Amino acid sequence: MTSPSDLLAARFQAVAAATEQRLIEALADAPLEGERTRPSHLMAAMRHGSLDGGKRLRPLLVVESAALFGVPLARAITAAAALECVHCYSLIHDDLPAMDNDLLRRGRPTVHVAFGEETAILAGDGLLTLAFDLLAGEDAHPDAQVRIALVRLLARASGIGGMVGGQMLDLAAEGRFSGGTPQALSEADIRTLQAMKTGALLRAGVEMGALLGGADAEARAALAAYGTALGVAFQIADDILDIEGDAAALGKSVGKDAQAGKATLVSALGMERARALLADLVAEAGGALAPFGAQGAVLAEVARFVATRQN
Template identity: 60%
Template sequence: MNAAAQTFDTQLRQSADQVTACLEALLSDTVAPDEIARPPALLAAMRHGVLNGGKRLRPFLVMESTALFGGDAQAAIRVAAALECVHCYSLVHDDLPAMDDDDLRRGQPTVHIAYGEANAILAGDSLLTLAFDILAGPETGLPDAVKTALVLALARTSGLGGMAGGQALDLAAETTAPDEEGIVTLQAMKTGALIRFACEAGAIVSGTGAEDRVRLRQFGERIGRAFQLADDLLDLKADAETMGKATGKDEARGKATLVARRGTDWAEAELARLVAEASTLLAPYGDAAKTLIDAAAFVANRDH
């Protein structure tokens, strides 16, 4: 590993540690104002779904995109934690028998395996709700208008027209294979939407202009698509131990991916193109955008 890669890995770990500490505090057994109680089994299931490792890439993008514009770093950690709650809720629900039916996540038993299906459903519900609690809470020291913008953007990203809708399209793809345009739409919703939000959120937190917000949104769209392409490549080439989850499931279920249709050579060229486009989008910010540009390369070239 070269020095630049080591530096980026260190930055990623440090931001992950900050967000994990925030999530630990949010998921303590201390009852918050206006809550009645925190049922121990449900809390344990939520903690299992969130505090089980992971790169925390989406939170990292929130924090770095905020840093790019000199925004409030402490508020960014809380926004990052809210986004991670949404991401982890989606994993808990995606792993359920009615969805992807997975037993392993990040090298550990999935929540429904460890705590039962009912607790897994409730843990996902509670994590999604907690995300908006975090954004709206007084501890997130942002103007109300900024909080409202974040709530709206995350809701649109997460629901019917975003991540949840993408999961619905993914389930439908098991019986009716989409064309390439359909695959792109599915992946932009299921995977890309949260990554797009992660990048755009920094501009929202910082209260910067509309042009910056659009530029970061476009950057997020590029790396969101790169993330999914890299994931599809890994699903073909990596083993379950390396990935910490089952691999080869898309092929086994007959799900069409762009990598399966176009081949690995095309996918690797497309990844290079997307990283180049993402880098060009941030070129106006000069050296200040170096970490985000490094993140784009990391997304495309990761091995797990």
């Protein structure tokens, strides 16, 4: 019998390959209807910032959530690729000199290092725009009602009151904008910031899967609860990795949070309580999947994976 973690590894591999393929298609050089030309320097920067990258966790969440309702991978992959475009654009912009000024990402030079700052800004803008272009196509879903619901969901999760707002709160907490001074954040403040900065897109992944699958309100709420718990777990695991992780395995520098005096749930709760909370969140995420019975096994394993990953 295949173990849950072997099964998940196979799913990660299948989704990553399909996501890569869909992004390669979307980032082809040939202009589409309504486009004039696709400048090669821009396309190269967009590919650098989105291809051959990461575990494709967000696409996996879309695909596996949609699979709960019988939607095959091929029918979920365009929406999954759209979500990944948003994730990749956010990394490109967050890495900019005016933001986190990161030089390495996944062991490679960041987009602004490799292509110039102005190109990195445009590559991020292009990927964000492309995400909505992808959702507007019939291969995202045959029903326009579902496609427009995906647009609304992704816009809310990634915009002012979601990811972009979360990055703003993060910069504010570090006292990073004009005249700002570092702020002491309460545990509630940290949770809000993280729910927006990283949680919103993870949760959007499962909610997009629910939309693709035509989930009823109950199933959608169950997946949203799972996604919320997963988001918090992901961030705690990330914060622990920043303290205990191995820079080589991570492909990025560690110890940055402590250096920046950054407030995390680990710094607020202490390592021991943070680990206990992480375990609780994995259980909570698994519990939220109860309505799906045995079919929820892959997503439950995703929560365990997220909590224990080493990179």
